[in-house]
Amino acid sequence: MNALIGAVLLALLSAVCYATAAIVQERIAATTPPSRYGLLRSPRWWGAVALNGLGAVLHVGALSLGPLSVVQPLGVLTLVLAPPLAAVMVRRPVSGPAWRGIALVSGGLAVLLVLTGSTPNHALAGAEQPVLAAAVACALVLLVATAATAGRRARLTRTVSLATAAGVAYGAASVFIKTVADNWGSTPLLVLAPLMGLIGVLAATGLATSQASYRGGGLATPLATTTVVNPAFAAAVGIVLLDEGFRFGALGAAGAVLAACATVRGLFVLAVDHSGRGAPARAPAASTPVRGPGPVPVRPPGRLSGVVHRAAAHGHLGLHPRRARIGARPHGPRVTGSRRRTARRG
16 A cells, blocks of 8 residues: 555656646747757756656656556646646646646546556566567657658647657657566566667657647647557557456447547647637737727828828829829918919019
8 A cells, every 4th residue: 555655646746747847848949949959058948858857757666666557547647737837837827628628638538547457567578579669660750750741831730740759659668667667676687778778769759759849839739649648559558469458348448439539529629729829910010100990180281190191192092193292281372373473474
């Protein structure tokens, strides 16, 4: 019981670290210009890296103390903690649709993870490890290529592809971490060294793709996608390679399908809410004054405003520039053309 409580506490702290790191990453992506090496000079980015690393260490500790079926569902708390943390850290209110989407994603993923992994957890066999590594590599290449071809116009496709790649990388890293933890002490370190190196590569790939997904993608959509794909990928590995199934037989399988549908619906709500906000409308330039509806103010005789003067000069007031002079006539009696000719002759 003490080990289980420790696993739960470590998983909670891990979720806090991941949520805080996600907020910092999103703010860096939103406030800094794109640069290949600019992030390396940002102390905030290194702080996010440290938070992600601390979250990973806490997650490993939770996996070593508790079963995967208990630790992995607690990762959903990252979605629950991110909005209030963002409201406190950057004073960003969360819209109603975003809250509903987060609730759907969290609820669907929690039900899905509760229904999976009913069999005891065990490590991957030696022959299964290269198969999984090759499948993960192919999936990551395909997702990154999809994001690269999407470009800036299809931001939603790019964001979801990169966030999915991050979830796959993190999920695969968790599977290999569990394998190393289960074999630690009974297997020579030289045998586990390749797996540990692969875990480092997957963690770096997940960090890079998750950071890229936040640029132009907001916070909710990349975070929800990564958090859903991560345990879902681990569950798929358990079903395919570890012979795990659903609890309660066919009824559990039907419940898992419904939970997956709720999760997809939540992701759709989050994506629509983010894309519906769009960019704010640009204010008119200061050099182009804009008048609102209402009467035009009357100027004293002999003076016209700059707007009316330019409009009349271009014929926008119904006057031809060659047939009408700009400006009001001077004070005094009107001088006709015949009087002008008489005055000139005199």
